[in-house]
Amino acid sequence: xxxxxALLYTGGTIGCDGFPLAxxxxxxxxxxxxxxxxxxxxxxxxxxxxxxxxIEWISRPAxxxxxxxxxxxxxxxWVLERYERYDGFVILHGTDTMSWSTSALSFLxxxxxxxxxxxxxxxxxxxxxxxxxxxxxTSVILAATFDIPEVSLFFDHLLxxxxxxxxxxxxxxxxxxxxxxxxxxxxxTEIVINRSLHLDPPASAVSLDDPLNRIARLKELxxxxxxxxxxxxxxxxxxxxxxxxxxxxxxxxxxxxRGIVLKxxxxxxxxxxxxxxxxxxxxxxxxxxxxxxxxxxxGTVRMKNYETGYLLQQRAHAVCGHDLTAEAALAKLICLTxxxxxxxxxxxxxxxxxxxxxxxxxxx
Ligand code: ASP
Numbered sequence: 001x002x003x004x005x006a007l008l009y010t011g012g013t014i015g016c017d018g019f020p021l022a023x024x025x026x027x028x029x030x031x032x033x034x035x036x037x038x039x040x041x042x043x044x045x046x047x048x049x050x051x052x053x054x055i056e057w058i059s060r061p062a063x064x065x066x067x068x069x070x071x072x073x074x075x076x077x078w079v080l081e082r083y084e085r086y087d088g089f090v091i092l093h094g095t096d097t098m099s100w101s102t103s104a105l106s107f108l109x110x111x112x113x114x115x116x117x118x119x120x121x122x123x124x125x126x127x128x129x130x131x132x133x134x135x136x137x138t139s140v141i142l143a144a145t146f147d148i149p150e151v152s153l154f155f156d157h158l159l160x161x162x163x164x165x166x167x168x169x170x171x172x173x174x175x176x177x178x179x180x181x182x183x184x185x186x187x188x189t190e191i192v193i194n195r196s197l198h199l200d201p202p203a204s205a206v207s208l209d210d211p212l213n214r215i216a217r218l219k220e221l222x223x224x225x226x227x228x229x230x231x232x233x234x235x236x237x238x239x240x241x242x243x244x245x246x247x248x249x250x251x252x253x254x255x256x257x258r259g260i261v262l263k264x265x266x267x268x269x270x271x272x273x274x275x276x277x278x279x280x281x282x283x284x285x286x287x288x289x290x291x292x293x294x295x296x297x298x299g300t301v302r303m304k305n306y307e308t309g310y311l312l313q314q315r316a317h318a319v320c321g322h323d324l325t326a327e328a329a330l331a332k333l334i335c336l337t338x339x340x341x342x343x344x345x346x347x348x349x350x351x352x353x354x355x356x357x358x359x360x361x362x363x364x
Pocket of ligand 1: 011012013014062063064065093094095096097120121122
């Protein structure tokens with residue numbers, strides 16, 4: 001069978017060169033990709049399949065530290081505009097902010113029926129001992145021949161749900177983990193996918209297989225783009241002694257502030273003394289949604305466990321982030337806030353949305 005995969009090069013270590021490392025332009029990356037021994041014939045033969053790749057790039061491939069939410073919209077549009085022509089999609093991305101992008105795309109591409117696999121590497125493609133070619137090859141095979149209808153992240157030997165992934169190691173080739181959800185698959189001598197763990201294909205009414213749904217989604221993305229500059233959302237990591245004044249300062253610094261992901265302690269706790277929770281309550285009164293998402297890597301938020309979490313809910317009306325990663329919480333908050341602005345809805349819409357399971361991002 002002939003399979004087609006579209007690749008989008010956005011930058012990151014995988015395409016870096018020089019000292020200090022910086023991503024090469026798209027044309028150079030394509031030349032390097034075409035020179036990879038397993039792709040040099042212009043196609044890849046795996047099992048009975050011939051996989052043809054088309055490589056494209058964003059206008060300015062970047063270190064992922066430089067990517068912003070508007071880039072997520074562009075990546076989602078890129079997938080939608082090519083949807084019918086390809087069996088799957090691979091997005092090459094820097095590892096630093098990959099988990100924010102995978103999370104955002106999972107929310108922006110609801111109704112996905114084809115694989116969108118993010119990957120990157122810890123060493124540049126053409127450096128000795130690089131992990132890039134292996135990550136790339138397996139991601140292409142996953143996108144072309146495994147029907148995994150969701151946004152995933154493949155790295156080293158692990159296939160993870162994108163909105164459950166977290167970067168946990170800046171040196172090891174196994175850079176990502178999924179602390180609150182089992183891995184979707186593993187690539188060892190064989191690729192083994194656990195079908196019971198990935199999302200079910202979408203119902204036909206919402207499926208992106210339907211061109212009308214794709215047109216509607218593209219329109220939504222362009223409307224989101226128009227409101228992106230009108231609001232902002234922040235993530236705030238709690239630490240012992242955090243001054244309540246930080247919340248007031250955030251509010252006065254940015255009148256566009258619409259949401260805070262509070263990376264709280266333990267099972268979702270925040271200081272009651274020092275007026276911190278009261279400051280959050282004032283923010284909430286001004287229309288800022290507060291999401292309680294723990295800074296602990298594994299486990300879930302239980303706001304009724306301790307008084308310090310209970311008051312966060314009762315006084316500041318913080319919404320429970322359950323076991324969302326902080327990355328997924330931020331991406332979800334940004335996407336929902338944008339949608340609320342586009343549709344003229346209030347904070348209650350965003351708060352309800354945060355607590356609603358959308359695409360496997362949390363355990364209720
Ligand atoms: N700074 C790089 C980036 O995120 C790191 C990497 O790709 O591993 O773009």
